[in-house]
Amino acid sequence: DRSSTTKASVAGGGGGRRVPVGLRKPALRIVVTGGAGFVGSHLVDKLLARGDSVIVLDNFFTGRKDNLVRHFGNPRFELIRHDVVEPILLEVDQIYHLACPASPVHYKYNPIKTIKTNVMGTLNMLGLAKRIGARFLLTSTSEVYGDPLEHPQKETYWGHVNPIGVRSCYDEGKRTAETLSMDYHRGAGVEVRIARIFNTYGPRMCLDDGRVVSNFVAQALRKQPMTVYGDGKQTRSFQYVSDLVDGLVALMEGDHIGPFNLGNPGEFTMLELAEVVKETVDPSATIEFKPNTADDPHMRKPDITKAKELLNWEPKISLRQGLPLMVTDFRKRVNEEK
Numbered sequence: 521d522r523s524s525t526t527k528a529s530v531a532g533g534g535g536g537r538r539v540p541v542g543l544r545k546p547a548l549r550i551v552v553t554g555g556a557g558f559v560g561s562h563l564v565d566k567l568l569a570r571g572d573s574v575i576v577l578d579n580f581f582t583g584r585k586d587n588l589v590r591h592f593g594n595p596r597f598e599l600i601r602h603d604v605v606e607p608i609l610l611e612v613d614q615i616y617h618l619a620c621p622a623s624p625v626h627y628k629y630n631p632i633k634t635i636k637t638n639v640m641g642t643l644n645m646l647g648l649a650k651r652i653g654a655r656f657l658l659t660s661t662s663e664v665y666g667d668p669l670e671h672p673q674k675e676t677y678w679g680h681v682n683p684i685g686v687r688s689c690y691d692e693g694k695r696t697a698e699t700l701s702m703d704y705h706r707g708a709g710v711e712v713r714i715a716r717i718f719n720t721y722g723p724r725m726c727l728d729d730g731r732v733v734s735n736f737v738a739q740a741l742r743k744q745p746m747t748v749y750g751d752g753k754q755t756r757s758f759q760y761v762s763d764l765v766d767g768l769v770a771l772m773e774g775d776h777i778g779p780f781n782l783g784n785p786g787e788f789t790m791l792e793l794a795e796v797v798k799e800t801v802d803p804s805a806t807i808e809f810k811p812n813t814a815d816d817p818h819m820r821k822p823d824i825t826k827a828k829e830l831l832n833w834e835p836k837i838s839l840r841q842g843l844p845l846m847v848t849d850f851r852k853r854v855n856e857e858k
């Protein structure tokens with residue numbers, strides 16, 4: 521389909537496009553890798569709602585068709601079962617590259633596959649971006665800071681990562697993905713954007729994906745004790761998914777490469793999180809202590825000054841506001857199990 525390709529890339533090509541004043545922004549064609557997953561499916565909703573065409577590439581490792589089923593009749597939407605470790609030919613204007621398991625339980629399940637996804641998958645998507653002149657956004661992670669020696673974490677911090685540990689398929693994988701992105705930018709002129717995402721929660725997370733918010737909520741709903749790993753004094757900062765999606769789009773559309781921290785600076789210990797889940801789901805919920813996993817970062821909190829200044833973005837939804845929205849979705853799905 522070369523004719524529409526040419527038209528779309530002239531009208532909507534990545535950056536530097538000139539839209540005559542008074543004319544509506546032309547619709548873009550956008551690839552979302554990992555679009556059947558938790559964050560990806562919310563991003564797809566937003567892009568389709570604003571009138572763009574979306575192609576999702578996903579191998580359904582952790583993603584589900586259910587997350588996208590409402591778009592199946594939409595002519596601007598296409599879902600392709602594809603593993604990003606393999607090359608692919610497409611013609612689009614923008615690539616949001618999310619494909620990669622995000623929960624420690626999932627990414628440790630097959631570490632070799634995880635690092636292949638991060639390295640070969642990102643290489644393929646950058647090769648695609650280079651060939652077609654598309655703008656490329658990488659969803660990196662706060663895990664690039666490892667078990668941080670600087671708190672809160674700024675983008676200038678280089679991190680404290682174990683290169684041979686059980687988490688390194690993910691955190692070193694994402695660090696390499698960032699390196700690849702910068703090298704394709706400097707060496708091949710690809711327009712790249714890098715987001716460092718901090719812990720994010722919301723509707724459509726896998727019920728049993730092992731991440732702390734989904735675990736606690738599912739456990740409280742099923743009348744099981746909430747499993748606190750270690751002493752529960754480690755901290756995380758929890759961002760509601762719609763805030764993240766707004767940040768990703770602002771980054772893609774903006775003029776800055778990044779990296780940008782995208783997260784909610786509200787910091788909680790796991791014991792405090794359990795308390796908030798208890799208040800929200802079930803005042804009689806209990807906790808149970810379990811041994812912690814290896815290399816677990818002790819604290820994590822984003823400094824988002826850079827995103828505030830350059831992207832005019834900051835999160836709007838606090839944990840106490842966002843958690844009930846997730847609980848509604850989880851309650852429905854837990855009830856369907858019965």
Ligand code: NAD
Pocket residue numbers: 553554555556557558559560577578579580581582583584602603604605617618619620621622623637641659660661662716717718719720721
């Ligand atoms: P998720 O597991 O729900 O989604 C990942 C998606 O990628 C799934 O649909 C999965 O099937 C797909 N996928 C995995 N490997 C693939 C492959 N080789 N080829 C094609 N598709 C593949 O996770 P999420 O929370 O939606 O995370 C999305 C992205 O955001 C990931 O890159 C993750 O590293 C990043 N991120 C998320 C968080 C968070 O808290 N949610 C934090 C930091 C970074």
Ligand code: UDP
Pocket residue numbers: 606607608609610643644645646647648649650651
């Ligand atoms: N690639 C792809 N789709 C494209 C262009 C490239 O999947 O449209 C893959 C290609 O198979 C290669 C990777 O992206 O494995 C990097 O491509 P690049 O052209 O940068 O490197 P080369 O092919 O020269 O090694």
Ligand code: UDP
Pocket residue numbers: 623624719730731732733735736747748749750752754756790812813816817
């Ligand atoms: N955690 C916990 N109970 C659980 C799952 C996780 O206490 O059921 C802890 C985990 O040890 C870590 C924090 O919660 O300190 C966040 O873990 P998660 O897997 O959600 O994400 P991470 O930030 O480690 O990638």
